[in-house]
Amino acid sequence: MNILKVSRWTIAAFVLPCLLLYVCLVFVPITVSIYSGMLDWNGIGVSKFIGFANYNKMFTNDAIFWPTVGRTLLLAGFSMLVQLPIALFVAILISRYVRRPSFLVSSYFLPVILSVVVIGQLWKTIYNPASMGGMINQLLIKLGLDSWTHSWLTEPKVAIYSIIIVALWQYLGYHILIQFTGIQNIPADIYEAAKIDGAEGFQADRYITLPMIVPIFKISVVLSFIGSLQSFDLIMVMTGGGPAHTTDVISSHMYNMSFLSMKYGYGSAIASFLVVVCLAATMLVNLLFNRLDKRFS
Amino acid sequence: MSQSASVTVTKQPVVHVQRSRFSITKALVFIFLGILIITQLYPLIWLLIYSLKTNEEILSGSFFSLPSVWQWSNYSSAIEGGNYWKYLSNSLLVTVVTLTCVILLASLTAFAITRFRWKYGQLVLLVFLLGMMIPIQATLLPLMKIFKGMDILNTHLSLILPYIAFQTPIAVFIMSGFMKTFPQEIEESAVMDGAGVFRIFGNIMLPVSIPPIMTVCILAFISVWNEYILAATFISSEKLKTLPFGVYSFVSQYSVNYGAIGAFLVLGALPVILIYFLLSEKITKGMVAGAVKG
Numbered sequence: 366m367n368i369l370k371v372s373r374w375t376i377a378a379f380v381l382p383c384l385l386l387y388v389c390l391v392f393v394p395i396t397v398s399i400y401s402g403m404l405d406w407n408g409i410g411v412s413k414f415i416g417f418a419n420y421n422k423m424f425t426n427d428a429i430f431w432p433t434v435g436r437t438l439l440l441a442g443f444s445m446l447v448q449l450p451i452a453l454f455v456a457i458l459i460s461r462y463v464r465r466p467s468f469l470v471s472s473y474f475l476p477v478i479l480s481v482v483v484i485g486q487l488w489k490t491i492y493n494p495a496s497m498g499g500m501i502n503q504l505l506i507k508l509g510l511d512s513w514t515h516s517w518l519t520e521p522k523v524a525i526y527s528i529i530i531v532a533l534w535q536y537l538g539y540h541i542l543i544q545f546t547g548i549q550n551i552p553a554d555i556y557e558a559a560k561i562d563g564a565e566g567f568q569a570d571r572y573i574t575l576p577m578i579v580p581i582f583k584i585s586v587v588l589s590f591i592g593s594l595q596s597f598d599l600i601m602v603m604t605g606g607g608p609a610h611t612t613d614v615i616s617s618h619m620y621n622m623s624f625l626s627m628k629y630g631y632g633s634a635i636a637s638f639l640v641v642v643c644l645a646a647t648m649l650v651n652l653l654f655n656r657l658d659k660r661f662s
Numbered sequence: 663m664s665q666s667a668s669v670t671v672t673k674q675p676v677v678h679v680q681r682s683r684f685s686i687t688k689a690l691v692f693i694f695l696g697i698l699i700i701t702q703l704y705p706l707i708w709l710l711i712y713s714l715k716t717n718e719e720i721l722s723g724s725f726f727s728l729p730s731v732w733q734w735s736n737y738s739s740a741i742e743g744g745n746y747w748k749y750l751s752n753s754l755l756v757t758v759v760t761l762t763c764v765i766l767l768a769s770l771t772a773f774a775i776t777r778f779r780w781k782y783g784q785l786v787l788l789v790f791l792l793g794m795m796i797p798i799q800a801t802l803l804p805l806m807k808i809f810k811g812m813d814i815l816n817t818h819l820s821l822i823l824p825y826i827a828f829q830t831p832i833a834v835f836i837m838s839g840f841m842k843t844f845p846q847e848i849e850e851s852a853v854m855d856g857a858g859v860f861r862i863f864g865n866i867m868l869p870v871s872i873p874p875i876m877t878v879c880i881l882a883f884i885s886v887w888n889e890y891i892l893a894a895t896f897i898s899s900e901k902l903k904t905l906p907f908g909v910y911s912f913v914s915q916y917s918v919n920y921g922a923i924g925a926f927l928v929l930g931a932l933p934v935i936l937i938y939f940l941l942s943e944k945i946t947k948g949m950v951a952g953a954v955k956g
Contacts, residue, residue, distance in 0.1 A: 369777050369778050369779060369849065369853070369859060369862070370778075370779045371778055371779075371859055375778075375859055376774055376778055376780055378770075379770045379771060379773060379774035379778070379859075379863075380770070380771050380774045380775075380786060382767055382770070383767035383768060383770060383771040383830055383834070384771065384786060384789070386767070386823070386826060386827055386830070387789075387790065387793065387827050387830050387831070388789075389827075390801070390805065390823060390824050390826075390827035390828075391793050391796060391801060391827050391828070392793070393804070393808075394800075394801040394803075394804035394805050394808065395796060395800060395801060395804075397804040397807070397808075398800055398801070398803065398804050401803070401804070455695070455698065458691050458694070458695065459695065462688060462691045462692070462695075463695070467942075467943065469695060469699065470946065471938075471942040471943070471946055472699050472702060472703055473698065473699070473702050474942075474946055474949075475702065475703065475706070475935070475938065476702060476706075477949070478884050478888075478934050478938055478945065479888070479931050479934060479935075480887070480888035480890065480905070480906040480909070480930065480931070480934070481888065481890055481906070482888075482890050482906040482907075482909050482910045482930065483906070483909060483927050483930050483931045486909070486910070486913050486923070486927055487705055487706070487709050487927055488705070490709070490712065490920075490923070490924070490927075491705060491708070496721065497721065497920075498712070498720035498721050498920055500705075500708060534701070534702070534705075537702070538702060539949070539953075542946055542949065542950060543950055543953050543954075546950045581954075584953055584954055588953060591795070594797065595797045595798070595799065597799050597891065598890055598891055601890075601891065602890070602910065616797065616799045619799065619800075620799065620802070620891075623802075623803050624803075624895070629803065632803055633803060633804075636799070636800040636802075636803065637800070639797055639799070639800050640796060640797060640800045643795055643796065643797050644795050644796075647795045
């Protein structure tokens with residue numbers, strides 16, 4: 366039971382500045398966004414209320430929209446099915462074999478704290494054609510694999526994968542760190558008890574580490590899933606959604622629609638869709654893992 | 663979201679590290695971990711070398727080679743050509759103001775949620791929690807309209823306000839998670855001694871809340887310092903740009919001087935890397951705490 370009994374005004378003085386700022390700058394814009402999603406409006410001139418026409422157009426009559434959803438899911442899929450298992454594997458290896466892990470873990474983590482602008486520009490340089498000093502193409506030529514060279518960010522078929530690699534690269538260290546910390550926090554006596562029962566090495570991992578890591582793994586899944594849904598900065602910095610929309614994701618499509626094509630109403634509709642999907646996805650992941658939790662305990 | 667997983671990052675020795683002798687498995691593991699270090703760090707080192715080369719050296723295709731003469735002039739042309747110091751001080755200003763406000767506002771709110779006797783504390787907390795799932799990009803357009811109406815577009819205020827708003831949920835959550843655990847007897851005796859709420863907050867609660875304040879600072883610093891999209895959307899004057907946006911515009915303007923571009927990227931990354939060298943343990947702990955609580 367909270368102890369301090371104070372007047373209403375005191376409570377207001379403590380809570381309202383923060384709450385008001387937050388509500389005005391987060392909730393009000395989202396609500397406005399849902400409303401302007403029902404307008405035919407270029408952001409400046411006269412707006413016309415058109416109900417759900419924007420949403421209708423988005424779902425049925427926008428050749429770009431569904432591919433952007435697909436690409437967003439592709440990003441999430443790669444993150445969850447490639448990045449997270451690698452991170453877990455590395456975390457297990459580190460906690461098993463490395464006696465002073467902090468140097469390793471913090472080296473892996475370094476790219477996480479860098480600005481997406483720096484990361485994006487760095488990788489753009491790495492992906493450059495060999496004639497412009499690009500590392501990968503120069504390396505391929507050195508190895509005699511000239512036919513493997515690509516202009517990695519401008520060929521429609523490979524561009525999105527080039528970006529996905531950068532996203533996986535940047536955040537791998539984050540997930541390694543999270544899961545490594547999770548493993549560190551599994552009480553050591555459980556492993557000792559298992560040892561007495563004859564479970565050692567990777568068997569111990571199978572029966573102890575994996576079940577015990579589920580709650581922490583969930584955090585990684587939520588972060589990578591939500592992160593992929595919101596993935597935006599990297600794409601804006603590296604390609605802006607091009608070439609020919611082949612690297613557009615939901616949020617970059619929204620940005621391009623509202624700020625470049627000046628379809629303010631339509632952009633708002635996409636933004637609202639994104640908010641709903643984010644909320645739904647978070648709940649879904651939590652629900653799934655609560656089930657998984659129950660099965661293990 | 664995941665209060666159930668209460669992770670405390672302790673430095674307990676891990677007992678299940680194998681103290682075995684040299685073995686093939688172990689060698690393979692270390693090779694694998696070593697390769698991973700190279701893939702994670704080599705691009706950054708490559709950038710550093712790149713930034714010290716001449717254009718000819720960069721274009722010649724010998725990317726393993728070191729520059730024959732280290733071109734520090736790339737750095738001076740980057741600093742002179744772009745407004746590096748201006749961008750840096752803008753970033754510093756925006757970040758410091760944001761962090762101060764976030765800590766003050768969030769700790770006041772967390773204090774009210776956890777220590778005051780009132781009905782709606784948990785409701786307020788829930789409202790903040792909901793905000794953690796909202797994608798920032800979705801607020802971009804309406805915020806632009808609102809700020810245009812307030813006539814603060816293209817000022818630092820148009821960055822600071824949303825930055826504070828977006829950082830408060832996680833901050834309130836972390837702070838109230840900490841304050842909840844703080845024993846009530848101390849307040850009771852303070853009340854007996856006649857201390858008012860503001861004194862209890864300022865003289866007792868804030869000083870003991872330094873650890874969660876540090877965590878909040880680190881999380882907010884990383885995301886505010888690196889923020890790019892809001893800055894690029896709301897700011898247009900050259901003299902108001904923050905570092906990430908400045909880096910971006912420098913790179914798009916100087917498309918022919920490769921070395922200077924590399925130098926500017928290094929300079930853009932440098933402040934965070936320096937801080938990371940000094941505080942890497944605190945930063946990694948803070949980021950884990952933020953992830954676990956987020």
